[in-house]
Amino acid sequence: MSDNIRVLLVDDQELVRYGFRLMLEANPGMVIVGEASDGAQAVSAVGRLQPDVVLMDIRMPGIGGIEATRGITRLHPDTRVLVITTYDIDEYAFGALEAGAAGFLLKDTRPDDLVAAIRAIHSGDAAVSPRITAKLIQVAAPHLLLRQTVDADDALTELTAREREIFVLIGQGETNSEIAATLYLSESTIKANVGRILSKLGLRNRVEAVIRAYEIGVVGQQLT
CATH class of the missing domain: 3.40.50.2300 (Response regulator)
Structure with missing residues (x-):
């Protein structure tokens, strides 16, 4: 290929x-x-x-x-x-x-x-x-945080503990290589996990994953 x-x-x-x-x-x-x-x-x-x-x-x-x-x-x-x-x-x-x-x-x-x-x-x-x-964080964050009507644990119930950990890092804006370095895993392992996370949460791409992370508040504390 x-x-x-x-x-x-x-x-x-x-x-x-x-x-x-x-x-x-x-x-x-x-x-x-x-x-x-x-x-x-x-x-x-x-x-x-x-x-x-x-x-x-x-x-x-x-x-x-x-x-x-x-x-x-x-x-x-x-x-x-x-x-x-x-x-x-x-x-x-x-x-x-x-x-x-x-x-x-x-x-x-x-x-x-x-x-x-x-x-x-x-x-x-x-x-x-x-x-x-x-700009996205500054303008969108207050609105996203107001929309937290679903508990994070309920929203992420389909994810494994490792996938949840990776999802939070995605929400913080880290790339696959950065997540791999943070978790001492291979980049290919992270990429496979990201694919499963997107599939389980019904998301099209990482941008939607970042937005979703803010919506349910798993990285809301990063907005200060």
């Missing part, structure tokens, strides 16, 4: 797509399988090309990035969507993540960080700009 990461570029500006293509193709293992200039083309292209990762713009004519992300994650759950935009307005970040995006970055992100984000979401991690993470 090839170790290449197949990437679809979605942006209404051809020059932007060209820039991303040049930058990503300079990195070993990154293969650009296609481009799209709007959300409708993106959803169609994912069906044809089966990329591993979609680099998705938010604001485009016709169907925008959030609606396209929702369609892609519903129809092609194995494809990860990384939203990258000029705008860090809260509603865009929330909209993209709620639509199932595995990450949200700003276009001023450094090239190395973008490549790292693509590799991260391809391996099952989440990737969210630190600025966006701070």
Whole structure:
């Protein structure tokens, strides 16, 4: 099996797509399988090309990035969507993540960080700009904590003790490699556990796992 990461570029500006293509193709293992200039083309292209990762713009004519992300994650759950935009307005970040995006970055992100984000979401991690993470926690936390209507023990009853431990670390924003180092386990073991956690809790990705962890309060104490 090839170790290449197949990437679809979605942006209404051809020059932007060209820039991303040049930058990503300079990195070993990154293969650009296609481009799209709007959300409708993106959803169609994912069906044809089966990329591993979609680099998705938010604001485009016709169907925008959030609606396209929702369609892609519903129809092609194995494809990860990384939203990258000029705008860090809260509603865009929330909209993209709620639509199932595995990450949200700003276009001023450094090239190395973008490549790292693509590799991260391809391996099952989440990737969210630190600025966006701070905003999400600041804006969402009070509302999430008010929604704690389910006891954490009841919500996590399907998880083993080890899976609960890993779930808390996911909620704290740790990557697979960081969790592996914390628990003195292999990264492959952590990845397998994360997959089981998501399946048992009915979650699509790690971003939803982080939100769920805050909703039920297992990492609420970290918000001070």
